[in-house]
Ligand SMILES: Nc1nc2c(c(=O)[nH]1)N[C@H]1C(S)=C(S)[C@@H](COP(=O)(O)O)O[C@H]1N2
């Protein structure tokens with residue numbers, strides 16, 4: 001049967017003329033005879049190219065997102081263009097979701113080969129099989145945990161981001177070995193047209209072209225089904241997008257004030273935003289912040305989970321606030337939230353963003369006073385930053401001079 005290298009175009013009756021192929025699999029002959037000719041290297045290699053492209057986009061955009069959140073010394077992420085992270089992280093989630101149907105078709109097309117003789121064999125074959133096991137396992141892990149994460153469903157005990165990040169390297173390594181080992185097979189498979197005899201006859205079983213078409217269509221549908229959470233004009237068709245782009249004040253809320261343990265008491269007169277520059281320290285009430293010069297900016301909130309939405313923000317430009325508090329000598333600026341503990345209760349803002357005109361301590365959102373869930377009394381909003389770094393319910397801003 002033509003399940004290994006795609007160089008036969010056999011139909012079931014023809015199989016009996018090719019007993020050698022049947023013997024290649026550790027499966028009963030009755031099953032082997034029924035294996036669809038579309039389960040071929042021709043299909044596997046072609047789906048593999050599209051799957052590989054989706055995984056490459058997913059890997060690069062994921063790596064970027066990781067570096068932005070945990071910057072190595074050499075890494076600089078610009079404040080311009082302000083929508084860049086929205087695009088890269090949207091692409092991360094969309095490409096990951098598109099990879100799911102592609103991976104399923106790829107596994108379907110090579111499945112009979114898992115029963116190929118010998119099961120283990122020589123060291124090269126061991127490497128081939130081992131790399132496939134690791135590759136399939138790590139890819140399924142990445143796609144499943146990523147999918148659960150965008151649905152904010154965490155049915156596991158490990159910490160998602162660090163595990164997802166580490167596993168990406170495992171998958172990449174296994175993919176490199178897999179490609180190297182399979183290169184000859186891939187080249188043969190790609191040098192032939194994907195059509196089999198079934199395409200030209202009236203055979204009722206699915207053809208290779210049919211499988212390829214279905215794989216691409218499924219990937220397209222899956223991509224569109226989630227794209228609406230980052231692409232506004234796709235919102236109405238994106239039935240699977242976990243976020244619709246809606247919420248109070250026209251913007252989704254990731255974590256509510258109640259969930260973060262921040263309550264309405266912040267509305268009281270006692271609230272102060274403490275701004276410290278070196279050893280000077282100054283407290284600003286919400287009314288005092290409102291009396292400082294107000295600046296507006298249209299900036300997207302782009303969550304690591306892939307959803308994003310543009311909004312109209314206004315408040316005090318960070319540069320102006322620092323000037324009012326004693327000046328900005330340079331360096332990273334630390335932001336702390338009223339939220340106690342939690343990973344997102346503090347962040348470091350690099351100089352590029354500190355000096356940007358559009359970086360605000362926001363007081364208003366889409367023409368209204370910032371709601372408690374969006375970060376009242378005030379929140380950080382800076383261009384081209386992951387949502388997770390746009391700290392809500394600010395209590396303290398610190399310049400370590
Ligand atoms: N203090 C604090 N700030 C936070 C968070 C948080 O959990 N705590 N969540 C962040 C995340 S993950 C996102 S995407 C944005 C969402 O802002 P929104 O709820 O106003 O849409 O806020 C960020 N700021």
Ligand SMILES: [Mo]
Pocket residue numbers: 254302303304305387388
């Ligand atoms: Mo987020």
